[in-house]
Amino acid sequence: xxxxxxxxxxxxxxxxxxxxxxxxxxxxxxxxxxxxxxxxxxxxxxxxxxxxxxxxxxxxxxxxxxxxxxxxxxxxxxxxxxxxxxxxxxxxxxxxxxxxxxxxxxxxxxxxxxxxxxxxxxxxxxxxxxxxxxxxxxxxxxxxxxxxxxxxxxxxxxxxxxxxxxxxxxxxxxxxxxxxxxxxxxxxxxxxxxxxxxxxxxxxxxxxxxxxxxxxxxxxxxxxxxxxxxxxxxxxxxxxxxxxxxxxxxxxxxxxxxxxxxxxxxxxxxxxxxxxxxxxxxxxxxxxxxxxxxxxxxxxxxxxxxxxxxxxxxxxxxxxxxxxxxxxxxxxxxxxxxxxxxxxxxxxxxxxxxxxxxxxxxxxxxxxxxxxxxxxxxxxxxxxxxxxxxxxxxxxxxxxxxxxxxxxxxxxxxxxxxxxxxxxxxxxxxxxxxxxxxxxxxxxxxxxxxxxxxxxxxxxxxxxxxxxxxxxxxxxxxxxxxxxxxxxxxxxxxxxxxxxxxxxxxxxxxxxxxxxxxxxxxxxxxxxxxxxxxxxxxxxxxxxxxxxxxxxxxxxxxxxxxxxxxxxxxxxxxxxxxxxxxxxxxxxxxxxxxxxxxxxxxxxxxxxxxxxxxxxxxxxxxxxxx
Numbered sequence: 138x139x140x141x142x143x144x145x146x147x148x149x150x151x152x153x154x155x156x157x158x159x160x161x162x163x164x165x166x167x168x169x170x171x172x173x174x175x176x177x178x179x180x181x182x183x184x185x186x187x188x189x190x191x192x193x194x195x196x197x198x199x200x201x202x203x204x205x206x207x208x209x210x211x212x213x214x215x216x217x218x219x220x221x222x223x224x225x226x227x228x229x230x231x232x233x234x235x236x237x238x239x240x241x242x243x244x245x246x247x248x249x250x251x252x253x254x255x256x257x258x259x260x261x262x263x264x265x266x267x268x269x270x271x272x273x274x275x276x277x278x279x280x281x282x283x284x285x286x287x288x289x290x291x292x293x294x295x296x297x298x299x300x301x302x303x304x305x306x307x308x309x310x311x312x313x314x315x316x317x318x319x320x321x322x323x324x325x326x327x328x329x330x331x332x333x334x335x336x337x338x339x340x341x342x343x344x345x346x347x348x349x350x351x352x353x354x355x356x357x358x359x360x361x362x363x364x365x366x367x368x369x370x371x372x373x374x375x376x377x378x379x380x381x382x383x384x385x386x387x388x389x390x391x392x393x394x395x396x397x398x399x400x401x402x403x404x405x406x407x408x409x410x411x412x413x414x415x416x417x418x419x420x421x422x423x424x425x426x427x428x429x430x431x432x433x434x435x436x437x438x439x440x441x442x443x444x445x446x447x448x449x450x451x452x453x454x455x456x457x458x459x460x461x462x463x464x465x466x467x468x469x470x471x472x473x474x475x476x477x478x479x480x481x482x483x484x485x486x487x488x489x490x491x492x493x494x495x496x497x498x499x500x501x502x503x504x505x506x507x508x509x510x511x512x513x514x515x516x517x518x519x520x521x522x523x524x525x526x527x528x529x530x531x532x533x534x535x536x537x538x539x540x541x542x543x544x545x546x547x548x549x550x551x552x553x554x555x556x557x558x559x560x561x562x563x564x565x566x567x568x569x570x571x572x573x574x575x576x577x578x579x580x581x582x583x584x585x586x587x588x589x590x591x592x593x594x595x596x597x598x599x600x601x602x603x604x605x606x607x608x609x610x611x612x613x614x615x616x617x618x619x620x621x622x623x624x625x626x627x628x629x630x631x632x633x634x635x636x637x638x639x640x641x642x643x644x645x646x647x648x649x650x651x652x653x654x655x656x657x658x659x660x661x662x663x664x665x666x667x668x669x670x671x672x673x674x675x676x677x678x679x680x681x682x683x684x685x686x687x688x689x690x691x692x693x694x695x696x697x698x699x700x701x702x703x704x705x706x707x708x709x710x711x712x713x714x715x716x717x718x719x720x721x722x723x724x725x726x727x728x729x730x731x732x733x734x735x736x737x738x739x740x741x742x743x744x745x746x747x748x749x750x751x752x753x754x755x756x757x758x759x760x761x762x763x
Contacts, residue, residue, distance in 0.1 A: 147184055148437055151177045156433070166271060168531030170433050174440020175528075184441055199390055199400045200428035202262070202291060206408020207421055224282060224477050225289025228491070231469050233258040236462065248304040252510045255297045256502060256519060257462050259290045261495035263432055264530050269490070272534070279483030282474070283490050291405055294497050298504060302343040305508045343396075343508075350396045354389060354403050358410030363726060382423040418643040418670070435496070443524050447517065455518070459525040463492040463533075482541045489533040493526040560621025561587035565629040566611035566641060568595055571657050571678055572631035576604065586629075587620040612641045622648065630656040630672070635663050639670050646671030664716055665723040684709060700757055707753045708746070715742045 151173035159169025177183040237254035241247060265287060266275075274280040362385075369377045389407050390400030411420065448455055467488050474484040502519050505511045511519070563579055563586040565572050572588070579586045588606035590596055596606045609616045611632065622628065628645050632638045635658075642656050656672040658664045667675050684705055691701035719742070722735040729735055 144184055147177055148434060152433055152437060166267065166433070170436030171440040171528055171531070174437040175443065176440075177437075178441025179443055179445035199404050200386055200424050200431065203386055203404035203408045204421060204424060204428060205262075205266075205288070205291075206405040206410075207412050220282065220285035220477075221289045221292075224473060225286045225293075227473055227476075228286050228470065229258045229290060229293045231473070232466055235465055235469060239461075239465070249511055249515070252301060252304055252501070252505045253519065255301070256498045256505075256523070257466070257494050259294065259495045259497045259501070260287060260466075260491040261493050261527055261530060262287050262291060263435065263496055264493070264527060265490050267432065268531070268534050272538075274486060277483060277486065279479060279486035279490075282477065282479060282483070282487050286487075286491055290495075290497070294501070297501060299344045299347050301501070301505055301510055302508045303341075304505075304510045346396050350392055350403070351406060354392070354406050355410055358407050359726060362411055363724075378419050379423045382420050383427070385420075386424065418640070418647075422647070439496075439524055439527060443528070444517070444521060448521055448525075455521045455525055458518075458522045459529065462494065462522065463526055463529065467492045482537075485537055485540050489537045492533060493530040494523040495527070498523040560624060561585050562624075562626045563587070563629065564589065564617070564620050564622060564625050564627070565631060566590075567629075567631035567633065567657070568599060568606055569631065569633060572629065573599075575629050575631065575655075580604075587625075589616060589620060612637050612644070614644065617641075617645070617648075622652070625652065627653045627655060630654065632657070635659050635666075638663075639666050642667055642670040642672050661716065661719075662723075662729070665720045666725070668717075668720050680712075700754060703753050703757050704750055707750055711742075711746050711749050715739075715746070718742065 152170065155173035155176070156166050156169035159172065160166055233251070233254035235254075236257045237247070237250045240250035240253045245253070265283060269275045269280050269283065275284065365381065369381050385407060386404050389403040393400045393403040470488045470491055471484065474487045479487055499520065502511065502516050502523070506513065506516045563584060565576050565579075565586045565588045568576060568588050568590045569592075572590075576586055576588055588596075588599070588604070589609055589611040590606060591608070591610045593608050596608045599606045607616075607620070611617065611630075622645065630638050630641050630645075632641065638656060638658075642654055645652055645654055653674075654672045655674045655676065656667045658667055658675050658677045660677065664675050664677060687708075688701045688705040691704055692698055696704070719735060719739060722732065722738050723729070724732055724735075727735075
């Protein structure tokens with residue numbers, strides 16, 4: 138206990154001191170964490186044997202991948218298929234083959250060389266996404282392309298881990314840490330007494346168990362998560378949601394470790410499977426604080442775990458290998474950026490941001506050692522090269538900042554959000570065709586609304602016609618607070634993106650129970666999602682206009698204007714009742730066309746509509762006759 142408290146105090150003190158200093162110097166938090174680890178580890182020797190702590194801290198990466206998965210529905214992955222398969226696939230395969238060719242030129246057999254190629258084909262998801270978020274670059278073209286490649290790499294780790302056991306041959310020629318060519322028989326780590334489902338299995342057996350574990354995660358997410366969440370929800374204890382969120386992450390991580398896989402891969406898949414769950418936003422809010430703290434701890438342990446003695450024994454070899462690998466990856470990335478139309482700042486962000494090796498490299502090296510694909514000497518050299526490249530990465534982002542200031546390129550990132558200098562009782566998020574009508578109506582009766590939109594051209598067009606609006610992403614909490622969401626009476630969510638609409642409604646409802654939320658819905662499914670998110674009034678964007686068009690049809694096929702109006706009103710009220718009732722039968726995990734309870738009730742409600750219309754029109758006819 139004393140040792141644990143001592144290490145915890147040292148790590149937290151180092152972070153509290155080093156990270157704010159690095160941030161104020163414009164170096165970014167990641168470099169601050171890495172430098173803190175270097176100082177307390179190899180520098181001052183305040184901590185040692187950080188391997189066990191690093192395994193714990195890796196759950197920061199695990200949680201980050203889980204949150205990324207929650208943001209990516211399977212449909213979103215399908216929409217990104219061209220960048221994932223094209224840009225991301227070419228980067229992974231191209232880098233892997235290029236590094237493999239270089240390793241074979243140094244005397245390696247093709248099996249270990251292919252393993253080395255896999256290791257260096259990957260980049261650091263943790264460092265890159267953290268830095269992109271801090272610098273506000275995620276929504277730029279270069280940022281989106283970088284994210285697509287990182288996602289492809291994360292997915293590519295799965296077949297890599299399946300393939301590695303099949304490369305389990307004893308290489309004869311290896312490249313040692315001091316730069317000399319040595320001959321050494323490969324040997325793995327001792328796993329006697331450890332918990333493993335794949336120990337002693339042949340390569341094909343390991344592959345089958347791996348695929349089985351992945352299938353179990355997907356099946357559990359599809360069929361088991363919803364009953365579990367409903368059981369927890371019935372307890373009415375908020376802390377139990379945090380407990381079940383951590384249980385999902387830790388439990389899946391443990392399962393992955395049993396089969397020798399990276400816990401991050403399993404949790405990423407689970408996140409994707411749960412992306413359509415009504416409990417997704419609750420999971421995000423429960424996991425996010427743990428992710429941030431553990432991710433910082435992970436960066437510190439990377440810095441503290443650098444073997445300074447081994448590095449100083451052959452500094453030019455390690456540094457040369459790290460720079461060489463990053464230069465090779467940079468050339469490939471630059472070419473792919475040009476091929477896919479990236480220019481100027483975006484191309485440099487894409488190239489410099491992904492040039493390093495990543496934390497999954499540690500996982501692949503460890504797994505390759507276990508499977509006797511690499512020797513211990515080569516494995517230690519590769520660990521140093523990966524760590525050195527990660528240490529250099531924040532400096533590359535500083536180089537990018539310098540380049541971006543000197544590049545005369547008009548294709549820049551989106552401008553900074555406006556400073557909001559007023560608050561209102563009504564906030565309108567999104568000022569497209571839908572939001573404009575709402576805003577004009579509110580202003581025409583003498584009330585002012587604070588308008589937020591992330592499209593600069595739309596805001597500028599509004600200003601030309603005398604309407605005030607503020608540029609910025611309405612889903613960002615700081616913009617909502619600046620617009621007065623804590624005092625507003627009504628929030629109108631009129632965004633084009635259905636996912637952004639649900640995100641904003643969920644956040645606003647968690648923030649205030651008494652805030653009246655009017656939301657724009659794309660279709661009936663989106664209505665159900667918004668009901669669950671907490672919207673008060675939901676307007677389908679084409680419903681009212683379609684209903685009016687139907688009334689015009691009735692008027693021109695023999696009905697009087699009054700009869701058509703009665704039919705329209707009856708249909709309107711019945712449809713609102715129908716939507717509310719069908720929302721209780723709707724299940725996001727089951728397509729409506731396959732939900733038998735939903736279909737049966739929809740048929741019953743349709744018959745009730747026919748009866749209601751007949752009754753209303755019959756009463757109208759009797760009144761006219763009287």
